[in-house]
Amino acid sequence: MDDLKKRGLVLLGCGKMGSAMLKGWLDGGLPPSSVTVIAPRPSDWVKSTGVNINTDLPEDPAIVLLAVKPQKMAEALPSLKALGNGSTVFLSVAAGISLASYEEMLGDKTPIIRAMPNTPSAIGRGVTGIVGNARVTADQIQLADELLQAVGQVVQLENEGQIRALTAVSGCGPAYVFHLIETMAAAGTAAGLPEDMALQLAKATVAGAGVLAEETDETPTQLRVNVTSPNGVTAEALRVLMDEENGFPPLLDRAIKAAMKRDAELA
Numbered sequence: 001m002d003d004l005k006k007r008g009l010v011l012l013g014c015g016k017m018g019s020a021m022l023k024g025w026l027d028g029g030l031p032p033s034s035v036t037v038i039a040p041r042p043s044d045w046v047k048s049t050g051v052n053i054n055t056d057l058p059e060d061p062a063i064v065l066l067a068v069k070p071q072k073m074a075e076a077l078p079s080l081k082a083l084g085n086g087s088t089v090f091l092s093v094a095a096g097i098s099l100a101s102y103e104e105m106l107g108d109k110t111p112i113i114r115a116m117p118n119t120p121s122a123i124g125r126g127v128t129g130i131v132g133n134a135r136v137t138a139d140q141i142q143l144a145d146e147l148l149q150a151v152g153q154v155v156q157l158e159n160e161g162q163i164r165a166l167t168a169v170s171g172c173g174p175a176y177v178f179h180l181i182e183t184m185a186a187a188g189t190a191a192g193l194p195e196d197m198a199l200q201l202a203k204a205t206v207a208g209a210g211v212l213a214e215e216t217d218e219t220p221t222q223l224r225v226n227v228t229s230p231n232g233v234t235a236e237a238l239r240v241l242m243d244e245e246n247g248f249p250p251l252l253d254r255a256i257k258a259a260m261k262r263d264a265e266l267a
């Protein structure tokens with residue numbers, strides 16, 4: 001971390017994901033003067049942080065975070081090519097784009113780490129998977145791991161092939177859960193509850209169940225059983241949701257496969 005403070009951190013793109021991570025790092029004590037953001041339209045929040053915006057780049061930053069949309073990467077990356085093939089680690093959060101593509105764009109001696117975070121990073125509750133190319137040293141992986149722990153949990157992948165499935169599960173996953181909240185609230189409203197109360201119930205239920213699943217030693221399966229009284233009310237709902245043909249299992253399987261297919265297209 002001292003190395004990062006001294007040599008600097010560059011962010012290419014500072015939208016939803018870049019800002020979520022930057023916030024976690026600044027809250028964790030990274031001095032704004034160590035950070036340079038390159039962004040065509042920096043938000044008011046970014047401007048308020050005191051980081052350097054669209055200034056000259058540091059000569060040898062410890063890390064460059066790539067946080068533009070995958071479709072913008074080929075256009076945005078050439079401005080950073082001078083930092084390739086050196087000791088600067090490129091840390092990309094972009095979906096799809098492979099380590100080999102970055103090596104092609106930046107030089108094959110460039111240390112590159114792919115990371116896939118998720119938006120709960122904005123409140124320090126993210127989970128990020130990381131995997132590096134052959135040029136990345138154990139110390140550099142450790143630095144990325146520590147840096148990303150400022151915004152939540154980190155898992156180190158065994159190989160790059162795993163990042164596609166991780167993207168489909170945890171990178172996109174918050175959207176699935178938000179949609180669950182939306183649909184639970186809508187179903188509650190349709191069943192006769194006031195709209196705002198149905199939304200409050202859905203949010204609190206998902207949040208409470210999530211925290212319980214993380215904090216207890218019991219498995220999600222046991223936690224589900226704990227709710228389900230024999231011949232009771234939950235059992236009837238689960239008969240619908242756990243249906244092997246029309247319930248969550250085939251639906252989530254299809255959703256994850258659709259996400260993975262798109263990730264492959266973006267590569």
Ligand SMILES: NC(=O)C1=CN([C@@H]2O[C@H](COP(=O)(O)OP(=O)(O)OC[C@H]3O[C@@H](n4cnc5c(N)ncnc54)[C@H](O)[C@@H]3O)[C@@H](O)[C@H]2O)C=CC1
Binds near residue numbers: 093
């Ligand atoms: N939103 C999410 O839940 C997650 C997103 N990601 C990845 O994070 C990356 C960014 O996604 P978001 O933050 O959601 O998108 P976003 O659209 O909020 O942010 C992208 C930012 O890049 C800026 N930008 C565009 N062209 C640029 C250029 N040439 N130079 C510098 N900045 C430029 C845009 O102005 C924008 O602020 C994507 O590659 C995505 O795959 C990864 C995990 C989760």
Ligand SMILES: O=C(O)[C@@H]1CCC=N1
Binds near residue numbers: 095171172
């Ligand atoms: O939707 C996307 O492409 C990005 C990747 C993971 C979450 N958002």
